Amino acid sequence: MTRPVYVHDLDALTGHARAIRAALPRPVELLYAVKANPEPDVLRTLAPVVDGFETASRGELCRLAEVLPGRPAAGYAGPGKTDADLRAALGAGVARIHVESPAELRRLGALAVATGRTARVLLRVNLPLDVPGASLVMGGRPSPFGMDPADAVACARRPPAGVEVHGVHAHLASGLDAPLAGAVAEAVVRWSVAEVGAREVDVGGGMAVDYGDPAARFDWAGYGRALGDVLDAYPGVRLRIEPGRSVTVxxxxxxxxxxxxxxxxxxxxxxxxxxxxxxxxxxxxxxxxxxxxxxxxxxxxxxxxxxxxxxxxxxxxxxxxxxxxxxxxxxxxxxxxxxxxxxxxxxxxxxxxxxxxxxxxxxxxxxxxxxxxxxxxxxxx
Ligand SMILES: Cc1ncc(COP(=O)(O)O)c(C=O)c1O
Known part of the structure; x- marks a missing residue:
């Protein structure tokens, strides 16, 4: 009996990641959501292709620091960040901390002031978007993820000392096909610019994969065109996505x-x-x-x-x-x-x-x- 074995095809991963990158307009920043697969080989393979890594725990921050020293996380989300987590994120130089609640923002500000650092944040917003067809709807209903829109607007208007609010993060659903993902991105950016004057918007991951058809791929070219339209409609906005499953599955x-x-x-x-x-x-x-x-x-x-x-x-x-x-x-x-x-x-x-x-x-x-x-x-x- 031979033990079961996981096999990662890193050449295929490189090819797939490059195809995704090529399908997206260059200004769109492509982050990889580490939670999908944090294996060191996978992170090393993706590092030259993606613009950064989205993390959701102190463990993932540590994994990145070990595997890719000098490449701090581009984003750090997740509910229930402890003070130790927030301190670690500040210390690791995470580019954007994705804040999940007004209370978390206040704690982060206090820690930033106490440690003499500046916390650069995106406010994670639970927008009430209608995304029919998604296998898991995360937006617009009671949820531990992100803030209600009114709370986010209040946080953006009066951020605590030590905090710079750069924009909005939203990961509202998974199982989105390309037209739906494009529509969600447009709606999130529209709200973010209008309501909080966001200069940066991270529209999350959640691109669909089809377990019934291993040969099928998410329509990255179609999604890229939709994101191009969003960039045209909102010039000057830094647009970011953070897929996981669809990159490595x-x-x-x-x-x-x-x-x-x-x-x-x-x-x-x-x-x-x-x-x-x-x-x-x-x-x-x-x-x-x-x-x-x-x-x-x-x-x-x-x-x-x-x-x-x-x-x-x-x-x-x-x-x-x-x-x-x-x-x-x-x-x-x-x-x-x-x-x-x-x-x-x-x-x-x-x-x-x-x-x-x-x-x-x-x-x-x-x-x-x-x-x-x-x-x-x-x-x-
Ligand atoms: C905040 C956030 N970003 C990105 C992802 C990645 O989603 P997916 O792997 O479906 O692309 C998740 C998954 O739960 C998430 O919670």
């Missing part, structure tokens, strides 16, 4: 091996090494993680009849399902499964200590080549 795969195949009340199950404690994404999002099968040359063990198969992991919970009723053809013991689209919100959101199974390994390269080599080796039990 395609560059990571989770490879594992089938341990057991069985039929339960007429339905086929394949039990693989690892599971959702390594790859929580399908459990978190309630979807089937797409996968392909590399048949084991000398598998020899039981095999499904080719009907729909549910792929589960090693955990003692019925929620440990990676893919339900998949049409994957025959699947047998020893086969190597390549779960695609595991490059974002995957290992880093997984409940890795549940049952104390071994963690996965990590490799860099082409997932299909590594899976083919794996499947060519004898099954070693």
């Amino acid at each position: 395609h560059c990571g795969a989770y490879l594992t091996e089938v341990i057991d195949v069985k039929r339960s009340y007429g339905e086929w199950f394949a039990v693989v090494a690892g599971g959702t404690h390594h790859l929580r994404t399908p459990a978190a999002k309630g979807h089937a993680q797409p996968f392909t099968v590399h048949r084991r040359r000398d598998g020899g063990g039981p095999r499904t009849d080719g009907g729909p198969v549910t792929v589960v992991g090693q955990l003692c919970t019925p929620k440990d399902v990676l893919s339900r009723s998949a049409d994957a053809g025959p699947v047998g013991v020893g086969d190597v499964l390549v779960f695609a689209m595991a490059g974002a919100y995957a290992w880093n959101i997984s409940h890795r200590d549940f049952l104390l199974h071994e963690p996965p390994e990590f490799r860099v390269g082409d997932p299909d080549r590594i899976a083919a080599e794996w499947a060519a080796r004898p099954v070693d039990g």
Whole structure:
């Protein structure tokens, strides 16, 4: 038995990130949201392509400082920043602290004054935007994220000592397709300029990816054109985006091996090494993680009849399902499964200590080549 392995295809990541950059008008600043995948290799690969990194914890600030010394975070958001977090952000030279509440702004101002620094901030605003079609709507309803518009206007008019307000940050929804993301960006910028005289606007991330179609990509060219129109309509505004998932999701795969195949009340199950404690994404999002099968040359063990198969992991919970009723053809013991689209919100959101199974390994390269080599080796039990 070989341990499950995450494979990151860094060449593919470079190509994809460059394509995103090329599709956006140059004045648009492209930040990468570290929370999507904070692996050091991923950060190093993206560093020459993106304009900066958006962070959401002191841990992410530390990760950036370790991996990319001298490249402080461009943004730092997240509810519940402690004084220690805010002090760390000031000390690390974070370019813009994204402030989530009036009380946080007051604490930040006091800390800035006490440490003799200036806090440069964007006010995170929870704007009541109508974004139909988004899988998760974050704006315009009660939420721990950001401030109500009236609070943001008040903060912008009378910032506390030690604080410079440079503009607005809004991350209102995820699962946005390009036309919707463009419409959200325009509405956020319009409000920010009109209501708080913003010179900078960060319109967040949330660009859609399609787990049902690993070959599909967000329409960066269409989004780039929409952002170009926003820049034309609001000249002089610094416009920023901070996608995460749509940048890295395609560059990571989770490879594992089938341990057991069985039929339960007429339905086929394949039990693989690892599971959702390594790859929580399908459990978190309630979807089937797409996968392909590399048949084991000398598998020899039981095999499904080719009907729909549910792929589960090693955990003692019925929620440990990676893919339900998949049409994957025959699947047998020893086969190597390549779960695609595991490059974002995957290992880093997984409940890795549940049952104390071994963690996965990590490799860099082409997932299909590594899976083919794996499947060519004898099954070693
Ligand atoms: C403030 C903020 N910015 C950016 C992102 C990245 O979103 P996504 O990975 O969907 O692009 C998130 C995700 O939750 C977020 O909360």
